Amino acid sequence: xxxxxxxxxxxxxxxxxxxxxxxxxxxxxxxxxxxxxxxxxxxxxxxxxxxxxxxxxxxxxxxxxxxxxxxxxxxxxxxxxxxxxxxxxxxxxxxxxxxxxxxxxxxxxxxxxxxxxxxxxxxxxxxxxxxxxxxxxxxxxxxxxxxxxxxxxxxxxxxxxxxxxxxxxxxxxxxxxxxxxxxxxxxxxxxxxxxxxxxxxxxxxxxxxxxxxxxxxxxxxxxxxxxxxxxxxxxxxxxxxxxxxxxxxxxxxxxxxxxxxxxxxxxxxxxxxxxxxxxxxxxxxxxxxxxxxxxxxxxxxxxxxxxxxxxxxxxx
Numbered sequence: 001x002x003x004x005x006x007x008x009x010x011x012x013x014x015x016x017x018x019x020x021x022x023x024x025x026x027x028x029x030x031x032x033x034x035x036x037x038x039x040x041x042x043x044x045x046x047x048x049x050x051x052x053x054x055x056x057x058x059x060x061x062x063x064x065x066x067x068x069x070x071x072x073x074x075x076x077x078x079x080x081x082x083x084x085x086x087x088x089x090x091x092x093x094x095x096x097x098x099x100x101x102x103x104x105x106x107x108x109x110x111x112x113x114x115x116x117x118x119x120x121x122x123x124x125x126x127x128x129x130x131x132x133x134x135x136x137x138x139x140x141x142x143x144x145x146x147x148x149x150x151x152x153x154x155x156x157x158x159x160x161x162x163x164x165x166x167x168x169x170x171x172x173x174x175x176x177x178x179x180x181x182x183x184x185x186x187x188x189x190x191x192x193x194x195x196x197x198x199x200x201x202x203x204x205x206x207x208x209x210x211x212x213x214x215x216x217x218x219x220x221x222x223x224x225x226x227x228x229x230x231x232x233x234x235x236x237x238x239x240x241x242x243x244x245x246x247x248x249x250x251x252x253x254x255x256x257x258x259x260x261x262x263x264x265x266x267x268x269x270x271x272x273x274x275x276x277x278x279x280x281x282x283x284x285x286x287x288x289x290x291x292x293x294x295x296x297x298x299x300x301x302x303x304x305x306x307x308x309x310x311x312x313x314x315x316x
Contacts, residue, residue, distance in 0.1 A: 017293025
């Protein structure tokens with residue numbers, strides 16, 4: 001029987017979510033990396049978009065004819081032209097609870113890896129065939145002050161996990177309402193950077209947060225401090241970070257996200273031994289990917305089949 005609806009899927013989405021959509025819709029799936037020409041063609045017949053990864057700009061929105069919802073597979077919005085989408089009166093929903101634990105666990109894992117030099121030790125054995133330990137002396141998380149920049153779901157979960165190690169937690173959030181029920185010490189961003197041994201970024205990328213961590217703010221950090229970014233690449237001025245790492249002005253960093261993805265692998269950030277890099281895998285757990293796929297698909301079903309508004313439209 002011919003399906004009544006058509007859904008455009010942008011990115012590699014788990015079958016568990018696709019199967020929910022197949023119950024009521026025909027699917028066009030554009031796996032990563034989706035090409036803009038293909039998106040421009042496919043969106044013209046779409047009633048909804050399940051958006052995992054792909055630039056969805058004003059050109060794309062201009063050619064759509066009947067999209068009733070864009071359901072984000074995740075919480076980041078920087079791939080979406082929100083002004084164009086809002087002007088077209090298309091709601092955007094996010095899977096705000098599905099990946100919080102995965103990203104928080106990754107944040108702690110990267111902090112541990114950086115603090116204990118695990119990646120360098122692995123490379124020394126496998127690549128160099130050497131067994132040396134003294135220069136891999138690390139630090140215990142329980143003896144640190146961890147600064148959490150952004151106290152949303154992921155920031156809160158990260159704080160709880162670091163606190164379980166015995167770390168002292170200090171929190172900054174630009175929105176005072178986010179700190180109303182915060183049980184940890186709070187501080188302004190510059191103060192947090194000055195006193196933290198580990199700084200973890202958990203805030204969205206917006207015009208006001210681009211290069212939130214720049215040369216001046218890196219200079220505020222302790223010379224042995226670590227910077228962990230599992231949020232969005234544009235939050236950090238990576239040129240300034242490389243300079244700080246080279247000059248011994250920062251202990252190190254772990255970056256899971258980059259301004260352009262895939263990035264230019266000739267960028268100096270990938271040549272700097274003090275900077276650990278991973279390919280945007282913080283939310284890449286089976287549990288998180290399944291939950292994000294299912295929740296996004298259910299939002300689309302809610303709008304198209306049940307005729308209800310999305311449960312978490314970012315514009316309302």
